[in-house]
Amino acid sequence: MIDPAPARHVTEDQADEYGLRLLLLRPATAAGIGAIQLRLGHTVFGEIRFSLCGIDRRAVLVHVEVEEKHRRRGAGRVLVAAAAARAPRYDWTTLPIGQDPITVAFWARVGAIGPPIPHPCTHQTQQGVVPAEARWTKWW
Numbered sequence: 001m002i003d004p005a006p007a008r009h010v011t012e013d014q015a016d017e018y019g020l021r022l023l024l025l026r027p028a029t030a031a032g033i034g035a036i037q038l039r040l041g042h043t044v045f046g047e048i049r050f051s052l053c054g055i056d057r058r059a060v061l062v063h064v065e066v067e068e069k070h071r072r073r074g075a076g077r078v079l080v081a082a083a084a085a086r087a088p089r090y091d092w093t094t095l096p097i098g099q100d101p102i103t104v105a106f107w108a109r110v111g112a113i114g115p116p117i118p119h120p121c122t123h124q125t126q127q128g129v130v131p132a133e134a135r136w137t138k139w140w
């Protein structure tokens with residue numbers, strides 16, 4: 001469908017109206033939350049939000065969302081692959097997936113990028129990447 005390789009990611013100023021693009025929204029601060037959107041022109045099909053720390057080589061996946069009418073066509077899978085490709089040798093964890101059946105089914109199909117127990121570094125913690133209520137799984 002679309003090449004998830006980082007070399008193919010574009011920034012806002014390179015976005016155009018003509019094709020499906022992976023648009024990189026860099027975080028405002030190092031180790032903050034950035035995003036990749038799958039877009040056709042200004043139409044956002046889906047978005048993945050994540051934090052990377054190049055010092056500690058930690059990656060935390062914060063959220064993936066695909067517009068309801070664009071689901072089940074591989075958009076979420078491409079977004080996950082695009083985020084993973086930006087940090088291939090990082091220690092990836094994700095925020096807890098929760099109980100929502102759509103989310104659970106999505107991750108069962110796509111395959112988890114890392115355990116759903118977030119493991120942020122001090123920089124990511126300072127940036128508030130992991131909300132306080134997500135730091136501990138509920139069954140502890």
Ligand SMILES: [Zn+2]
Binds near residue numbers: 056124
């Ligand atoms: Zn760090």
